[in-house]
Amino acid sequence: MTMKTPALVLLATLVLAGCSAQYTTSAQPAAETPKTAAVSLSAKVQKRDLASGLYEMALSPQGDALYVSSAEGFKDVQGGVVYKLDPATLKTLGSTHTDLKNFGMTISPDGKTVYVTHSLDGGISAIDTRNGKVRARTLFPERNEKGLPYGAREILLHNGALYVGAVADPALVWVVDARTLQVKARIKNAGKWVTGLHWSEQTQRLYVANGDGEMLVVNPRNNRIEQRWKPLGDKPALLLNIAEDSETGRLFVTDNSKAKTTLVLDIHSGKVLKQLDLGGSLAVKFNPKRHEIYLTQREAGKVLSLDATSLAVKQRWDLPPNPNSLLLSADGQTLFVTVKQAFNKDHTTNGLDSVVRIALNQ
Known part of the structure; x- marks a missing residue:
């Protein structure tokens, strides 16, 4: 699949996006090769060069499988892969080859189903x-003025419903039955x-960030927008990802495009x-077990750890060229990062994207 339209370039720029289609699958473990073996950058940081087009991750509830979504290449490459890795070693345990490209990801509470978004084709699987x-x-049937699908970007699972954000103007959030995908x-x-x-969980509300610099507060009982916040006022902002400290009632919201900042908002x-x-x-995670906040800084090639009380930087990890998505283990002691290669003008890259495992308790 080539990326020739402005819409596809936009979705790639937003870092998460996807595709959808029918799939051929393979649950067979992939062979390890020297160039994709996990290497230790330090006593607590492991890195594995895995594949092109890595985006989001999900961890099984049992903690025994790390799933990584991949769009694979964007030039003359059809389809994508969902990789199943050993969370401790980053070794491949299995893979699902799909005929559409995979971007956003979440997993069911029982660990039996992984959901992926296919942004370029406007769907989910x-x-x-x-x-x-x-x-x-x-x-999804929606099309923009050029006849292209609305991009299905982020996906969130709550109480049997999947919430899927559309990259469109005007945009929407699809509410989908997690069992039937209707x-x-x-x-x-x-x-x-x-x-x-x-x-x-504290407010029992869904929070939605958008490219107008808004935060929307949605009541899931009736799917109505109850509040619209514009924290930076008339200043241009493209708000991206959200994390919460429920004890203090704070939301952490990133902007990697226009305002180039991280906002700390009152959740009410x-x-x-x-x-x-x-x-x-770009990505943001709050760790209640260690009382820390983690941020990826894509252009700077760094991942930051902040003290959640003082908001001072505690640690920096250099993970060039472009750290992207974050995932935290249930016990709060392991942080996973996808690290992307920069795109060339023809939408190729000069190497494989990577998965990094950081042991926070060492």
Whole structure:
């Protein structure tokens, strides 16, 4: 698949996006080769060069499998792969080859199903983790003025429903039955480009970030937008990803495009409590076990660890060229990172994207 349209370039620029289609599957372990073997950068950092087009990750509830979505190459390459890795060694345990490209990802509470978004084709798929087979797929019917599908970017699972953000103008959030993949509702009037999604157990609300610099607060009982916050006012902003410290009622929201900042917001009012001038940040995770915040800084090639109270930088990991997505283990002691290669003008890269495992307790 080549990326020739402005819409496809946009989705790649936003770092997460996807494709969808029918799938051929392979649950057979892939052979390890020297160039893709995990290497130790330090006593607590392992890195494995895995494949082109790596994006999001999901960890099985049992902690015994790390799933990584891949769009593979963007020039003359059709389809993608979902990799199953050993979380301790990063060795390949299995793989599912799909005829569409995979971007966003989440996993069911029982670990039996991995859900992926196919942004370039505007759809989602459900993959059975027991055999690696695709068991269901939905392609959303919406099209933009050029006849292209709305990009299905981020995906969030809550209480049997999948919330899928659309990169479109105007945008929406699809609400999908996680069992059947049938669309149950659409949350419309969501601004330009729905990017980040976050569910808060504290407020029982869905938080939606968009390219208009807005945070939307959605009531899942009726799928209505109850509040619209614009934390930076008229200043241009493209808000991306969201994390929460539920004990203090703070939301952490990144902007890697326009405002180049990380916002700390009051979860109830949207008031800006602090603006972290660390440069543009992409992914964000809050770790309640260690009381830390993690950020990827794509252009700087770094991952930061912040003290969640003082918001001071505790540690920096150099992971060039472009650290992308983050995933935290259930016990809060391991951080996983996808690291991307820069795109050439023809949408190729000069090497494989990587998965990094950081042991936080060493």
